[in-house]
Amino acid sequence: MVKITRNMDITPKGESFKKAEEKIKKKFSWTRLFITLFLVVLTAGATAGTMWYFMDQAAKTDKKTIDSLQSQLDRMIEDQKKANEEDAKDNTDEMIYENTDYDFEIEFTKKWEGYKVFKYVDEKDDSALAYYYVALPTSDDTWDESPRVSKGYASLFAISVHTKEQWKEINSTESPVMTEFVEENDTYVISWSHAQAGPSEGMDEASDYSKANDDVPQIINSIKFSK
Incomplete structure (x- = not known):
């Protein structure tokens, strides 16, 4: 006895092939939009990260410069203080x-x-x-x-x-x-x-x-x- 199998209709019940195709396209459009948004967010995050990095480096550089200048100023003040003390010692040793x-x-x-x-x-x-x-x-x-x-x-x-x-x-x-x-x-x-x-x-x-x-x-x- 030979059993004959009929081809299954993949078209959703009650919908034409064209409507099914449009539905699939809509799903694909939403997926593409989601991916696009994800890439935009990822790119924005990378840009923000890059900007933060350079700002952080600039801040560190400025801090190093300020610290260096402050160190030089402190040494100058200390040297002048010692010189003044020597002068005062010379003048008070009467x-x-x-x-x-x-x-x-x-x-x-x-x-x-x-x-x-x-x-x-x-x-x-x-x-x-x-x-x-x-x-x-x-x-x-x-x-x-x-x-x-x-x-x-x-x-x-x-x-x-x-x-x-x-x-x-x-x-x-x-x-x-x-x-x-x-x-x-x-x-x-x-x-x-x-x-x-x-x-x-x-x-x-x-x-x-x-x-x-x-x-x-x-x-x-x-x-x-x-x-």
């Missing part, structure tokens, strides 16, 4: 000269190490009781301020001590006053004058003489009566 004739004192900076004070009294000069020439050693063999200052020394400034009457007389004349007021008490007046010339080494700004000369204003401001 030597005090005490004058027992008229009871006044002067504070000298470290640059003035080796200084000497030479007293000079001119009996013919009635404008001051005494002059004190403040000097440093000099290597200039031609320099000579005797009898006011011993050979081998060069004065940078002089201190004058006056009575009240002498100082009043000095300031009452029409002639230019060559000495400048510094300090006074009930009995005396102290004035000072800068040296008008100096030894050859004074022309060299790097010399000890020139460096000490820079501190003269500070030294003058330190003069005071001790009693």
Whole structure:
């Protein structure tokens, strides 16, 4: 007995072949749209990731640059701080000269190490009781301020001590006053004058003489009566 099998109709029940084809196309369109959207999202994510990477690298580079500049600035500040401390140490490491004739004192900076004070009294000069020439050693063999200052020394400034009457007389004349007021008490007046010339080494700004000369204003401001 031969069994005859009929061909199965793959067309959905109640639908024509054309309608089935359109339905399949619609399903395919949705699938393609989904894939397209997926690729767009994936591409956008990759782009965002790339942008984030470069932004992160730029931020890291900027941070390294800022850190480097900050490190350099910190070193500069520290170096300047040390230099200021050294200068302050030089200026505060003072030597005090005490004058027992008229009871006044002067504070000298470290640059003035080796200084000497030479007293000079001119009996013919009635404008001051005494002059004190403040000097440093000099290597200039031609320099000579005797009898006011011993050979081998060069004065940078002089201190004058006056009575009240002498100082009043000095300031009452029409002639230019060559000495400048510094300090006074009930009995005396102290004035000072800068040296008008100096030894050859004074022309060299790097010399000890020139460096000490820079501190003269500070030294003058330190003069005071001790009693």
